[in-house]
Amino acid sequence: MNSDPATPHRPRILIVLHQETSSPGRVGQELVRRGFALDIRRPRFGDTLPHTMEHHAGAVIFGGPMSANDPEAFVHREIDWIGVPLSEQKPFLGICLGAQMMVKHLGGKVGAHPQDLVEIGYYPLHPTETGKSLMRWPSKVYQWHREGFDLPHGADLLASGDTYPNQAIRVGHAAYGIQFHPELTHAMMVRWTTKGAPRMSLPGAQGRQDHFAGRYVFDQALRKWLDDFLDIWIGRAG
Numbered sequence: 001m002n003s004d005p006a007t008p009h010r011p012r013i014l015i016v017l018h019q020e021t022s023s024p025g026r027v028g029q030e031l032v033r034r035g036f037a038l039d040i041r042r043p044r045f046g047d048t049l050p051h052t053m054e055h056h057a058g059a060v061i062f063g064g065p066m067s068a069n070d071p072e073a074f075v076h077r078e079i080d081w082i083g084v085p086l087s088e089q090k091p092f093l094g095i096c097l098g099a100q101m102m103v104k105h106l107g108g109k110v111g112a113h114p115q116d117l118v119e120i121g122y123y124p125l126h127p128t129e130t131g132k133s134l135m136r137w138p139s140k141v142y143q144w145h146r147e148g149f150d151l152p153h154g155a156d157l158l159a160s161g162d163t164y165p166n167q168a169i170r171v172g173h174a175a176y177g178i179q180f181h182p183e184l185t186h187a188m189m190v191r192w193t194t195k196g197a198p199r200m201s202l203p204g205a206q207g208r209q210d211h212f213a214g215r216y217v218f219d220q221a222l223r224k225w226l227d228d229f230l231d232i233w234i235g236r237a238g
Contacts, residue, residue: 005169010037011057011237012141015051017042018064018097021191022190024182027095030230035237040237041215043074049081050103058091058234061098063181067098078152079104085175091234092175097175099110101168106171113204117163119143120199121206122214124162131158131168135228138215138221141167141180144192146202163204176233182226189215217228 005122013036015024021040024031028038036057041047044064050056061082064073082105085092086166094102100110108228120143127137137159148164151157159168159178167179193208200207219228 003204010035010238012037012055013234014017014053014056014059015191016049016059016098018044018062018066019043022062022064023185023188024062025185025188026226027062027093027183029185030226031130031168031234032235036234043078044072045065049077049084049164051084053088053090055089055238058093059085060093060095061101062183063096063098066097068097068104077095077099080127086171089172089174093233094177095183096145096179096181098192099179100147102170102171102175102177103149103155104150106152106155108150108155109148110147112147113163115203116201117147117204118146118202119161119163119179119204120145120196120202120234121211122126122218126161127168128157130156130170134158134232135225137219138225141182141222142189142211142214142218144182144196144199145179146199149177174229174233176229182229184215186215208218 013031015038043049079101082102089208105193122140123143125137131137147168151166158170158171161167164179169177189211193211
């Protein structure tokens with residue numbers, strides 16, 4: 001467990017990460033800039049999750065190399081736990097694996113592309129009319145996944161993609177799931193494309209140089225989208 005001890009009276013956002021070296025990246029930076037404190041937990045390594053969101057303003061479950069279909073106990077615990085913010089109607093955001101976990105919690109399916117295509121790099125994003133009514137969306141977003149999710153009952157589709165059709169969803173007024181990675185910093189891209197280099201040979205993946213070229217072209221719009229999204233999702237502390 002890794003709370004922010006320097007700001008004990010700031011509203012806290014629960015941050016769920018899946019690797020020892022994982023970071024909430026730009027999402028974490030922007031939440032802190034908005035006046036929130038980060039309560040970072042890693043259930044995979046023994047951290048608990050709260051029984052209520054009473055002491056948290058919202059929650060974010062980030063991505064990871066595992067699958068929402070994996071049998072490990074911590075995966076099932078996280079999927080079950082998502083019922084806490086959903087039932088209390090507290091702001092919840094699932095990013096990649098986190099979105100897939102929310103879909104599983106709601107009874108939807110998570111799985112690979114029929115032709116085993118992946119999205120690793122920058123890919124087009126197509127907002128729906130509902131999505132357009134909320135905010136402007138970037139033309140391309142950064143992806144790193146081998147599985148996607150279907151649209152669970154009661155969810156609104158906000159954006160779609162060419163390879164994986166469901167890219168952003170909303171459940172109720174406070175819960176969102178996105179397949180792409182607005183949290184990515186330059187340092188994270190360096191780390192992901194180094195440690196995950198073998199995945200860039202998978203069908204549909206882009207080469208390492210295309211990741212950095214894409215960031216130069218598309219990152220500013222994705223950063224603007226994140227700022228607009230956080231306005232809608234959580235606002236500012238106080």
